[in-house]
Amino acid sequence: MAKELLKGNEAIAEAAVRSGLEAYFGYPITPQTELLEWLSVRMPELGRTFMQAESELAAINMVYGAACTGARVMTSSSSPGISLMMEGISYIAGTELPVVLVDVMRAGPGLGNIAPAQGDYNQIVHGGGHGDFRPIVLAPASVQESIDLTGEAFKLADKYRAIVVVLIDGSIGQMMEPAELPPMQQVDRQRPNWAVTGAKDRDRRILSSIYIDPENEEQTNFRLLERWNQIEANEIRYKEYYLDDAEIVVVGFGTSGRVALSAVRAARAEGIPVGLLRPISVSPFPYARLKQLSEQACGMLVVEMNSGQMLHDVQTAVGGKIPVEFYGRMGGVIPLPDEILEQISRLCYEPVAPSANPRESWMDRMDLAKN
Amino acid sequence: MQTEIVIAGFGGQGVLFAGQVLAYAAMDNGKEVTWIPSYGPEMRGGTANCTVIIADEEIGSPLVRYPQALIVMNLPSLDKYEQTVAKGGTVIVNSSLIERPIHREDLSSHLVPANEIAESLGDKRMTNVVMVGALLAVIPVLPIEAIEKALKDHLPERHKKLLPLNYQALRAGADLVHKERIGQQA
Amino acid sequence: MGLEPQFETVYKRPDTFTPTTTHYCPGCTHGIAHRLVAEVLEEMDLQEKTIGVASVGCSVFAYKYFDCDFVEAAHGRAPAMATGIKRVLPDRIVFTYQGDGDLASIGMAEIVHSTARGENITAIFVNNANYGMTGGQMAPTTLPGQKTTSSPAGRDIEDTGYPIRTAEMLATLDGAGYIVRRSLHDPKNIRKAKKAIRLAFETQERGLGFSMVELLSTCPTNWGMNPVQSLQWIEERMIPYFPLEDFKVSPNLSQVRV
Numbered sequence: 167m168a169k170e171l172l173k174g175n176e177a178i179a180e181a182a183v184r185s186g187l188e189a190y191f192g193y194p195i196t197p198q199t200e201l202l203e204w205l206s207v208r209m210p211e212l213g214r215t216f217m218q219a220e221s222e223l224a225a226i227n228m229v230y231g232a233a234c235t236g237a238r239v240m241t242s243s244s245s246p247g248i249s250l251m252m253e254g255i256s257y258i259a260g261t262e263l264p265v266v267l268v269d270v271m272r273a274g275p276g277l278g279n280i281a282p283a284q285g286d287y288n289q290i291v292h293g294g295g296h297g298d299f300r301p302i303v304l305a306p307a308s309v310q311e312s313i314d315l316t317g318e319a320f321k322l323a324d325k326y327r328a329i330v331v332v333l334i335d336g337s338i339g340q341m342m343e344p345a346e347l348p349p350m351q352q353v354d355r356q357r358p359n360w361a362v363t364g365a366k367d368r369d370r371r372i373l374s375s376i377y378i379d380p381e382n383e384e385q386t387n388f389r390l391l392e393r394w395n396q397i398e399a400n401e402i403r404y405k406e407y408y409l410d411d412a413e414i415v416v417v418g419f420g421t422s423g424r425v426a427l428s429a430v431r432a433a434r435a436e437g438i439p440v441g442l443l444r445p446i447s448v449s450p451f452p453y454a455r456l457k458q459l460s461e462q463a464c465g466m467l468v469v470e471m472n473s474g475q476m477l478h479d480v481q482t483a484v485g486g487k488i489p490v491e492f493y494g495r496m497g498g499v500i501p502l503p504d505e506i507l508e509q510i511s512r513l514c515y516e517p518v519a520p521s522a523n524p525r526e527s528w529m530d531r532m533d534l535a536k537n
Numbered sequence: 538m539q540t541e542i543v544i545a546g547f548g549g550q551g552v553l554f555a556g557q558v559l560a561y562a563a564m565d566n567g568k569e570v571t572w573i574p575s576y577g578p579e580m581r582g583g584t585a586n587c588t589v590i591i592a593d594e595e596i597g598s599p600l601v602r603y604p605q606a607l608i609v610m611n612l613p614s615l616d617k618y619e620q621t622v623a624k625g626g627t628v629i630v631n632s633s634l635i636e637r638p639i640h641r642e643d644l645s646s647h648l649v650p651a652n653e654i655a656e657s658l659g660d661k662r663m664t665n666v667v668m669v670g671a672l673l674a675v676i677p678v679l680p681i682e683a684i685e686k687a688l689k690d691h692l693p694e695r696h697k698k699l700l701p702l703n704y705q706a707l708r709a710g711a712d713l714v715h716k717e718r719i720g721q722q723a
Numbered sequence: 724m725g726l727e728p729q730f731e732t733v734y735k736r737p738d739t740f741t742p743t744t745t746h747y748c749p750g751c752t753h754g755i756a757h758r759l760v761a762e763v764l765e766e767m768d769l770q771e772k773t774i775g776v777a778s779v780g781c782s783v784f785a786y787k788y789f790d791c792d793f794v795e796a797a798h799g800r801a802p803a804m805a806t807g808i809k810r811v812l813p814d815r816i817v818f819t820y821q822g823d824g825d826l827a828s829i830g831m832a833e834i835v836h837s838t839a840r841g842e843n844i845t846a847i848f849v850n851n852a853n854y855g856m857t858g859g860q861m862a863p864t865t866l867p868g869q870k871t872t873s874s875p876a877g878r879d880i881e882d883t884g885y886p887i888r889t890a891e892m893l894a895t896l897d898g899a900g901y902i903v904r905r906s907l908h909d910p911k912n913i914r915k916a917k918k919a920i921r922l923a924f925e926t927q928e929r930g931l932g933f934s935m936v937e938l939l940s941t942c943p944t945n946w947g948m949n950p951v952q953s954l955q956w957i958e959e960r961m962i963p964y965f966p967l968e969d970f971k972v973s974p975n976l977s978q979v980r981v
Contacts, residue, residue: 231807374795428597
């Protein structure tokens with residue numbers, strides 16, 4: 167299939183359609199709305215289910231219900247709407263249902279604004295609602311990767327009966343790039359052997375996240391954890407750039423990862439031995455690869471469009487062996503390559519101690535920049 | 538090799554579509570390309586801009602601080618973006634709506650009375666395409682023919698009847714710059 | 724031959740009911756409501772195509788008692804969950820079983836919009852004028868002056884506003900196919916309640932839109948009464964505020980004889 171010029175949000179929507187999406191429930195919110203609009207056309211014309219719910223809360227619970235029937239289901243939203251969905255996400259995890267959720271992040275907290283940000287990292291990667299579970303979170307950085315990972319998300323959701331989040335920011339949602347869509351996959355209406363469809367010629371089935379007996383809940387949490395261990399063992403994804411001889415490693419996901427790529431190239435052009443690790447699965451997180459890199463490199467720079475949320479995961483991986491520095495922009499501001507290049511140069515020519523607090527020193531530098 | 542172009546103006550001037558036409562043409566020519574608009578409340582409020590990056594390898598940042606080329610369709614856009622253009626960069630100015638000169642002397646600027654040209658062709662909506670034609674006459678990142686093909690393939694069906702007019706507008710923009718150059722050489 | 728005594732079955736557990744003891748308090752009429760729903764599902768031969776949606780509140784374990792496929796919703800979200808199921812499996816029968824805190828407080832948006840959409844599902848709405856499971860706090864249906872553990876001096880309408888007549892409100896929406904209120908306080912009313920539940924499921928079977936039966940139900944434990952007093956309290960206190968009426972009956976139901 168030839169490449170087409172596709173907008174991120176629409177590309178994800180069409181990729182979901184072609185992955186055999188059977189039902190979508192959503193609610194309008196910028197900068198995600200094109201996704202819902204695209205599906206409002208495509209799903210009915212294919213005889214599939216599309217519904218605009220009265221709220222994100224209703225949307226995620228409709229998804230919860232539809233997922234109970236074993237249908238391939240999805241919803242999407244942006245940060246404030248995702249906050250509302252936290253309830254349903256936790257129930258879906260507790261009921262062990264396959265669901266795909268797209269979060270097109272914007273700036274916050276609160277109403278914030280509609281500009282691109284990555285401030286939902288903690289909410290999704292280390293959160294995802296109450297209780298003890300972890301969602302799989304994939305963070306594409308381009309339109310093509312968004313398409314590919316949407317298809318992948320459905321497969322992973324089915325494989326692990328888990329919630330899989332495709333985490334992008336508004337700029338990827340709004341951006342157009344040449345990309346290739348997958349071939350059309352029909353809806354698979356065969357239902358898995360746990361689905362609730364009406365107890366015809368079989369015993370009845372109950373799907374619930376309730377385990378009144380603490381021992382049973384504990385067992386359930388162990389089951390989720392065992393599954394998570396498999397996910398950690400099998401589903402780590404990342405992309406590497408110029409790492410072979412890198413002495414400085416930049417780490418960034420999604421948009422900040424690709425902005426960092428420009429900076430890394432510019433630094434290479436200046437002769438600085440720097441490379442980039444762009445985590446694609448931010449949950450499970452590529453701890454092992456980062457640990458390896460910390461043995462090869464003399465410093466790391468984490469770049470995010472937040473105040474340093476993934477930073478802690480990188481620090482955990484590095485374990486204090488080498489200095490980890492941080493550079494972030496917030497509030498809907500996208501960092502530009504020259505800002506990151508400056509940080510790479512600084513790290514190269516003014517080594518810092520491993521014990522320094524990366525967030526504090528970043529704030530000091532930002533203050534200096536302002537004055 | 539990477540070319541960064543910012544196109545700015547107000548809503549209705551076809552700013553976003555002009556960028557998309559460049560992006561389509563780049564894609565059809567086997568280039569890497571990103572098109573990213575400013576989005577949000579301002580898109581309902583009047584101003585619009587987009588950044589197009591055309592490159593030979595995987596594109597990193599979809600935004601740049603100092604683009605190499607700028608198309609400005611109105612005065613507020615020139616005021617906002619003139620200082621951002623990279624040293625030695627190109628500015629295509631819609632002189633139909635922008636009366637002031639370019640302040641920076643390190644830029645290659647080209648005054649294109651795009652509204653007048655479009656109107657003389659019989660359709661004011663051609664303004665954006667005139668500007669794209671002029672840009673490509675200055676920075677040959679893509680051949681004019683690629684834009685023609687992109688228009689043919691990607692113009693919405695309801696506008697297909699305007700295709701010949703679009704071709705004319707594209708050539709008119711390019712011709713103006715070529716003539717300007719010949720004038721300078723003479 | 725001919726000497727074995729002949730027995731006629733006059734009463735039995737419906738096959739749509741599991742052989743389980745319920746967890747409801749003595750004197751609570753949830754059990755009656757359950758039984759009526761189970762009987763209707765059996766009489767209409769719906770067991771194999773029904774998916775129930777349990778809610779959060781006293782009826783949180785409803786899935787244990789009905790012998791059909793069941794899911795358990797988050798608090799208030801049963802109508803949204805039912806919507807998700809019904810949209811994917813439109814030929815199945817989907818019903819929610821919700822209390823007043825669940826349906827008329829935390830889940831009011833979901834029930835209103837399900838009704839407005841004419842979502843072809845059935846809600847069994849048990850109104851016992853308080854939050855039973857959490858120990859008898861004030862609900863949106865708590866009567867003026869009624870003492871609860873969170874309105875110990877009696878519900879003060881100046882402060883907490885007025886009880887919500889949910890059935891009347893939902894009946895104003897065009898998507899409603901069948902909305903009535905019944906009571907479970909005496910055999911006559913129980914029979915009427917069953918007929919209403921039957922009509923609600925008939926509404927769904929015929930695709931006539933959203934159906935809901937609000938059932939006035941006792942809560943002796945939290946009301947601090949014995950079961951008989953509770954039944955009287957429904958009659959004397961609740962019915963005057965929550966009249967037993969048909970608020971919306973689709974004209975297409977007129978041919979249905981039950």
